[in-house]
Amino acid sequence: MEPMSIVIIGATRGIGAALADALDGPGRAVTRIGRGITPGFDLLDEASIARAAEAVGPGLRLVIDATGFLYNDRIKPEKSLRQLDPAHLAYSFAVNATGPALVMKHFLPLLAADERAVFATLSARVGSISDNHLGGWYSYRAAKAALNQLMRTAAIELARTRKHAICVALHPGTVETDLSRPFAKAGLDLQTPAQSAQRLLAVIDGLTPAQTGLLFDHMGKQIPF
Numbered sequence: 001m002e003p004m005s006i007v008i009i010g011a012t013r014g015i016g017a018a019l020a021d022a023l024d025g026p027g028r029a030v031t032r033i034g035r036g037i038t039p040g041f042d043l044l045d046e047a048s049i050a051r052a053a054e055a056v057g058p059g060l061r062l063v064i065d066a067t068g069f070l071y072n073d074r075i076k077p078e079k080s081l082r083q084l085d086p087a088h089l090a091y092s093f094a095v096n097a098t099g100p101a102l103v104m105k106h107f108l109p110l111l112a113a114d115e116r117a118v119f120a121t122l123s124a125r126v127g128s129i130s131d132n133h134l135g136g137w138y139s140y141r142a143a144k145a146a147l148n149q150l151m152r153t154a155a156i157e158l159a160r161t162r163k164h165a166i167c168v169a170l171h172p173g174t175v176e177t178d179l180s181r182p183f184a185k186a187g188l189d190l191q192t193p194a195q196s197a198q199r200l201l202a203v204i205d206g207l208t209p210a211q212t213g214l215l216f217d218h219m220g221k222q223i224p225f
């Protein structure tokens with residue numbers, strides 16, 4: 001029997017690496033994609049995304065995009081409108097929304113056509129507009145909200161040609177990674193990447209095509225947009 005063809009994008013570290021480690025095993029062919037793993041792969045370079053897709057080819061049963069960006073040495077999540085910076089907004093959108101949308105553009109057509117196939121993009125609860133009661137983090141919130149809308153729109157288009165396909169956004173919970181480390185508060189349900197990966201994979205296992213286009217947390221609970 002052919003091994004189940006799986007792709008993890010953003011497998012260099014954090015939740016993406018943990019997902020790839022958890023999935024590696026008999027009966028599965030896991031391809032890890034990311035900066036430094038796949039020659040030239042970068043979310044900011046569409047040609048590199050297209051080349052990575054071409055290299056894996058069709059018949060994919062599971063694709064998880066675990067990339068994302070919150071801060072770096074120069075960019076910090078905004079606490080106030082006063083800190084809003086067009087370059088920060090543009091960069092957050094490029095990595096958290098445009099890049100993952102280009103991943104959908106090049107990888108959704110590679111999903112298996114005649115059997116259950118899942119595409120999941122890692123989003124965040126803070127991208128939910130209706131769940132925003134705290135404010136702050138303008139760029140990250142807005143880019144994740146855009147990602148949710150892009151995923152939803154792609155899911156509708158995908159359903160026209162692949163009735164067994166599922167395309168969702170997932171919130172991994174608070175996970176101890178480089179991305180969350182400066183912000184994770186003690187007392188929160190702080191998970192290791194391996195714990196979050198196990199929960200996310202259990203959620204993915206339970207999804208049906210009727211749930212395509214939605215946002216779920218790591219416990220399988222739907223988050224309103």
Ligand SMILES: NC(=O)c1ccc[n+]([C@@H]2O[C@H](COP(=O)([O-])OP(=O)(O)OC[C@H]3O[C@@H](n4cnc5c(N)ncnc54)[C@H](OP(=O)(O)O)[C@@H]3O)[C@@H](O)[C@H]2O)c1
Nearest residue numbers: 010012014015035042043067068122124174175177179180
């Ligand atoms: N950790 C949490 O508590 C938490 C909570 C809610 C949502 N999330 C979401 O979960 C996802 C994974 O987060 P994480 O905590 O695992 O973050 P992480 O450890 O910082 O990993 C981020 C991943 O994104 C990749 N990436 C960033 N910019 C890229 C680019 N331009 N091109 C290609 N890859 C790029 C990184 O690759 P490099 O190694 O090459 O930099 C890395 O693989 C993100 O979407 C994040 O928003 C995380």
